[in-house]
Amino acid sequence: MNSPKIAIIGLGYVGLPLAVAFAEKYRVIGFDIDQHRVQALKKGTDHTLEVPEAKLLEALQENSSAGLKLTADPEAMREATIFIVTVPTPTDKNRKPVLTPLIEASESIGKLLKDGDIVIYESTVYPGVTEEICVPVLELHSGKTFNKDFFAGYSPERINPGDKLHTVTSILKVTSGSTPEIAKKIDALYASVITAGTHLASSIKVAEAAKVIENSQRDINIAFVNELSKIFRLLDIDTSAVLEAAATKWNFTKYTPGLVGGHCIGVDPYYLAQKALEVGYNPEIILSGRRMNDGMGKYVANEVIKLMLNKEAKVKNGKALVLGITFKENCPDTRNTKAIDVIRELETYNMQVDVCDPWADKAEVKTLFGIDLLTCSEIHSTYDSIVLAVSHQEFLQLDISALKNDKAVVFDVKSFLPTTIIDGRL
Secondary structure (H helix, E strand, C coil), X not given: CCCCEEEEXXXXXXXXXXHHHHHCCCEEEEECCCHHHHHHHHCCCCCCCCCCHHHHHHHCCCCCCCEEEEECCHHHHCCCCEEEECCCCCECCCCCECCHHHHHHHHHHHCCXXXXXXXXEXXXXXXXXXXXXXXXXXXXXXXXXXXXXXEEEECCCCCCCCCCCCCHHHCCEEXXXXXXXXXXXXXXXXXXXXXXXXXXXXXXXXXXXXXXXXXXXXXXXXXXXXXXXXXXXXXXXXXXXXXXXXXXXXXXXXXXXXXXXCCCCCCHHHHHHHHHHHCCCCCHHHHHXXXXXXXXXXXXHHHHHHXXXXXXXXXXXXXXXXXXXXXXXXXXXXXXXXXXXXHHHHXXXXXXXXXXXXXCCHHHHHHHHCCCCECHHHCCCCEEXXXXXXXXXXXXXXXXXXXXXXXXEEEECCCCCCHHHCCEEC
């Protein structure tokens, strides 16, 4: 542990910033199965926009004791003594956890393990995955014995995509290890680069559970205000005004209604729910919150249609503009975006839907959704409805009035636009 060589498996929104942070003090091998991703990173290009080009290129300047080496070849990780896994853990179409990337990463690492090596998982999982699923895979492919020949740990990621304030080193890190001694070593390793400090959990399962409830709690809170928004719209009360008034009480926690997507909040509750169901408990509140938030895209679209009918705007064969397709503002991440639910529901009314997003990658959106994305400068039409789905700062520069047909409806999901130009909001 005095001079560890670290391998980071998965160079996405989580793995790349972590690799760059560790590379300031240690020799780091960054591995990703996507060769195009690796080649782009070697040139200093990070499409996630999490690491600036200058900082990435600086990290790639290796020396004898520090620096980042990028590769798509698993064999290049053989000299590593610490392996940190940051691969995605999505759900399938039935909302069931998909652990395939985690298992495949464990298989690759297992073939490289040496005596004394440590494998740390950062991917979001339900309690028990590290020791009950990943470790047996490591043992099988290494032929070695857990907690004798090699060790494990879990330190959940807390990256917030697009957030330039709460970066990887400025977010307190939860750590854990498979033995008390290893736990202290893992904690010391992270503490050496995480300026915000660390919290050593009492066990791997405690650390796994802590991560999965962080986003589940936020999901439930947003589901609550989404339900409030539905109620207050029926009562013709401004939800934003209600929340502003309620927030004047010292112990009121203010959340805002909206579309809840992304790789964390929109996914993590299903991991906890799956484990609860396996042990015979039906997690009513968690799943109820998820149902509420999963249905908000369809709800928004239907509210837009109601407003259009009230204004006698053209619905069938009409034109709609949806502003934003990423899962959150000022970020290129489209994973598990709920803006697509708004788009698809509007299309069921035989509307032609254009989508504008200055942050999303055009090729990625075309591949994932079959949508030809527009930038702000490429909007040359007028529309029967305009839906602000994501609050990108660039949308404040749009002349919304010039984009409207005579009876057009403007709906603001994020309470972002001036109230004088909108017809409805959550």
